[in-house]
Amino acid sequence: MNSLIPLLVAAPLAGAALLLLGGRRLDRFGHWLATAFAALSFAFGLALLASMLGRETAERQVDVNLFSWIPVNGFQADVGFQLDQLSITFVLLITGVGTLIHLYSVGYMAHDERRRRFFAYLNLFLAAMLLLVLADNYLLLYVGWEGVGLASYLLIGFWQHKPSAATAAKKAFLVNRVGDMGLSIAIMLMFAEFGSFAFGPLLGSEGTAGAVGQASEGKLTAIGLMLLLAACGKSAQVPLQSWLGDAMEGPTPVSALIHAATMVTAGVYLITRSASIFNLAPDAQTTVVVVGAVTLIFGAIVGCAKDDIKKALAGSTMSQIGYMILAAGLGPIGYVYAIMHLVTHGFFKAGLFLGAGSVMHGMNDEVNMRHYGGLRKYMPVTFVTFGLGYLAIIGFPGLSGFFSKDKIIEAAFAKGGTEGWILGGVTLLGAAITAFYMTRVMLLTFFGEKRWQPDAEGHEPHPHESPSTMKIPMIVLAFGSVFAGGLFTLNSSFLHWLEPVTGHAEGDSPLSPLTVTLITTLCMVAGVAVSYLMYGRSPVPVVPPVGSALTRAARRDLLQDDFNHAVLVRPGSALAAALVYFDSRGLDGFVNGLAATIGGVSSRLRRIQNGYVRSYALSMFGGTLVLVATTLLMRSV
Amino acid sequence: MSYLLTATCAVPAAGAVLTAALPAGTDDGRRRVTKIVALAVSLATLALAALVAVRFEPGGARYQLTESYSWIRSFGITFSLGADGIGTVLVLLTAVLVPVVLLASWHDADPERGAGGTADPATFENRRRTQAFFALILAVEAMVLVSFLATDVFVFYVFFEAMLIPMYFLIGGFGDRAGGPESARQRSYAAVKFLLYNLLGGLVMLAAVIGLYVIAQDQGFATFDLPTLTGAVADGKLVVNPTAEKALFLGFFFAFAVKAPLWPLHTWLPNAMGESTAGTAVLITAVVDKVGTFAMLRFCLGLFPDASKTFAPAILVLSLIGIMYGALLAVGQKDIKRLIAYASISHFGFIIMGIFAMTSQGQSGATLYMVNHGISTAALMLVAGFLISRRGSRLIADYGGVQKVAPVLAGSFLIGGLATLSLPGLAPFVSEFLVLVGTFTRYPVIGIIATFGIVLAALYVLVLYQRTMTGPVKDSVRGMHDLKVRELAVVAPLVALTILLGVYPKPLTDIVNPAVDATLSQVHETDPAPAHPVAATPGGEQK
């Protein structure tokens, strides 16, 4: 059974290789092949889950060491997999949602001439993501980490003929690279400190302490901060969040799979996986919490201002991941809820994105919500599934988001002290804003007057429901959005499932769970109400009003890009230009100047070579004269 | 005594002579005979090199398959060859790349295609052009192979310098299609610059070689034999006074730093790589320059251990500057080939950093880096060459949207680029990470700063890719055809090797590690031990 673990990764990888190398003859059925490989991987995942459930809790973790990868004396990197409860949760989320989105893409990308490549990249993404969550050491995790970055790059820039897509892809990769730098420094720190970077020896497993306990807190804080930097890059947390909005240039299934459900949550996985390190480094944890809290609000505000449906959802993703990071930063009281929110978020956000994709599909790829309106009549299935996702994300009681978010808010309060109050307040505020902007999206898209206009070529959009390959995944995900949370909370099943890996502690909340739930619900209702007052009662202007300074800033991603541009890009390119000048004029100029000087002196000197033999004879004679004179002088002295 | 190593070096040398002697002509048939003969010779060399690698026992003696022939007896100079782990992998690299380069340069020397020939195809130089080009490449290969295998300092020096002659003609005589009327002047400038820089380095080294001999002779070691000298140095039988050792070290190092090239001695490389054909550029950066870094590892560390340690921090700083400087300049380039050249400068910074970090990870990483950089840059540069040969321009701004019209070309270019930016899973990642880790364990600050290099690498590669391959299809690239079979045959092995060595580099590390350990023991260095080793942890399991 354990031999299935490598196959989990191998199946989609084989699919990607097959599709990329197979050439045109696979154009006709390549997408089904890819979907099959994804489904196969999902099946392997289910089989492994079944096998894991059949074992005792203590024996659930499985290690498979494939081969020695980079052996250099003390530096021993292996290709090995570690499958435990945490990994399998991710595996199932990735392959499950992944398969659904493959299926969805069959319909969504039906008319794209490069569909085969698209599916190859999707499969490549699955393989990399699975590698990321299955790796048993940080270096192999790093491979998956950058692998998903590559897949993300390829998929964001899939429509390469659009310069905006190409730029967005490049930006995503670059910002992620900054994060990756953090990960590689973290690995170097681990190696220098412990001589290893494998999970088992380093972090310890259930019952055994890892080596991290030996190190000083300063070192661990450094490692933790570097890991956080990596997480920020991948999970679009402040200050490395700027790429996510632009990443919406990619096809919508990509946004659903990579930039909502799976890849962007890798940061949460990394922090949860490294729990042993963070638990021993409180300063690092505090930083994690702060980053999560800031991003939570940041993303939410951005989400409120965007008129582009996908960008609004992207802001929401950022904000929701902020929740997870915050929860993960809380330590043992939050890890499980971070992962739980991650999974439920995977369902409802993927569903929301697919819904958005369906809307765009029916609206000639129009993304501006101000050009939608009243679509519920035209695409009922989309409306219903999107609506369920909407209810889930705002935390409507009984749906998935309600349970997971509620737990995080509870845990935030449970942090205790002033910190607890601040964090609780922030999460509550976030919940309210979430309700606000999601209601806004809902109202602008599906309710009110129809506001669509002919596109640039004069085609009036004819909103229509999507084909069944697209509808089925939306429906399945809607089910997940509705029931997953309840299922997980029932008997605290998810808690017991993950506890052996992440550990768990109950904090002492100053508020009772019921109070928290009530306040949360109140905040949610308030958010919905404000939103309805603003967008539900009066017609929405097609041209966005100027808005307040905050709105304008939020529309520009709270000036993040402007900041980056002013602080990094412009000085950077100025530096590069200056160095180019220095290289050609300074270093080369020095060398060429030397050459020119020698050349100049020589060309003067060569005039002595006038070609007259008598002149040469004179030089010789003069030389002899000097020689004789010198000799005589030397002898007389 | 086996003759394997001599044969490995002699086959390309003989092939060069044979190729040059083939009947001249301007018709395609005669040219094709020349090309096929050259390719066959290079493949035979590859077979011999593979045999060397197979016969080489990783656990065995430091130098294996040794051969020695008396040459200049009065100075104790022998023509001795011997393969150690580091040399063996570089021999393999050379033997793999040369056939690829030959295949990639198939038409570069045809007067009507490449620049540099005169208009009249019947002139003598044009009739002999193809033969000359292929013969020169084989000559370079032979000399590089001897340099990698020489265990005699003098023999190494001779071939290290002799390489300049064919390289000079390759750079100065053969350009790519992008050359305008200005290009002949630019090319000869580049060739002369290459020659002068390297000659200067070589002269300084010659002085140091003579100085070494004089000092060694004073103490009874009238020989240029490297194992004897390094052994004597290690055993304390040959004691060089510190000032003299430093001077000699700098003499050797200067030559290697020029060749490598290390900042600030790098400015010849962008010119040379920019003006020559893509094949020649690959030869320069992937093969010839490696002799410099290889020699640092073999000669500088072995002969002058104390001076190496003294200068290591300074050299590390220079290499760090090189990493950042090369990357930043690559970002600022407008010319595809010059961009790749500056990227190479950045990479050479990594290699030199790995060598002088004096850790086994660093040096193994540096050795692997030499191989991987060779392969990945070859992929990137040769595909760039194919691109340039189609459009006839080296300027990035002249391209755009190539992905749409030539997807395979764009894909290959992307893979080469991703390898250049050290994407995990591809070969350069392994080496780059090893170098970084190796540096970090001894010099944490330098290691961390160097890590910024990977961000910059991503920047220049992706900007290059975005500007040339994506976006709306420019009129100038419309109708550009995709890679042809010959070009695929060039790209495929490189891509395959990049992936293979990224996933399973163990065969190489097995060969390299013992040699690196031996080198480290020569400088009396050991890896810094981790503060809290995993093995010591109770309950921790050692893999």
Next chain:
Amino acid sequence: MNPVNYLYLAGLLFTIGASGVLIRRNAIVLFMCVELMLNASNLALVTFSRLHGNLDGQIIAFFTMVVAAAEVVVGLAIIVSIFRTRHSASVDDSNLMKL
């Protein structure tokens, strides 16, 4: 009289010959000046022979003569062939050896 006077004479003749090489432009005269210098050195050698009381100096002088003969033969041949192509015996007209 001191035989050293012969040496002074030799020095004087040598100097005159050398100055002639520098001043005269006719290649033939130039050659004659060279011959004069050689003769002057021969005189010095003969005097040295007398000074030291052995014949080695004379032998050297003898060889000098032979070499001078050879030199004149070749030199004059060169002058003739230059004259054929350039119709001038002036050394200043053969000044192509410049950059």
Next chain:
Amino acid sequence: MNALALTGATSTGEAVQFWILAVIAVGGALGMLLMRKAVHSALCLAATMIALAVCYMAQGAVFLGVVQVVVYTGAIMMLFLFVMMLVGVTSEDSLKEQLKGQRFAAVFCGLGFGVLLIAGIANAKLDHFTGLADANAEGNVQGLARLIFTKYVWAFEVTGALLITAAIGAMVLTHREHVKAPSTQRELAAQRVKDNIQVPPMPAPGVYARHNAVDVPGLLPDGSIAEDSVMATLRERGQIRDVSQEMLQRMAELEETTADWLGRPSSARPPVAPPEQRRALQKVPTAKSPSAEEGSE
């Protein structure tokens, strides 16, 4: 010879001889330097050399003295004179110096060198002259021979080789090399047919000559002159003696006479066109005309 010469000391006779010879030698040298004509220079040099020959003999180098006269004055100087014949006896140097400062520098260097040389000799301790009495005991020639064929035999052999080399070198240098093999008759004929400009032989000059024939062109059938028949130099100079009118006149007279004799009517006689018209008709291409050249390329 002078017995004293064999010793280190000098007799009064030798002193007198020396001063006379020295004046001759220096005078000759200066003469060579200053004479404008090369022949005069050569004669001056010959005088110097003979004076030196006597000096050699006076110092006991009898053999050398003789060789000096025979080889130098006899052979080498004659060679110089031969070459001067070839180059032009009358050739003079112009006294105008073309190299800036050359003459001044030469005189300065010469004076400086002379002063230094003489100072050097004066400084040397040369008070004891051994003399050649012992060395020349069995005769000067025998003594030299002994040395040449024992101690200096190798140098002697090499000198022989040098002489042979020099002789061959001189031959090679003065030998005129043909740049390419001369064309054979057959090739020339073939070329002429190929060019198709003047296939038959060139007209010969002097057919109608009455004196100095080369400047009298041949006449073409119509009575005009064939310019090709006269050498190019004369044509260039315009020294062609055109005898056509005269000849035509005589022909006409001849025909008149013939017709008269045969009794033909005057109407049947061919008209004699004026020369100008005939020139126009005659357009045989002279040498290779430029247009023909271009066409053949």
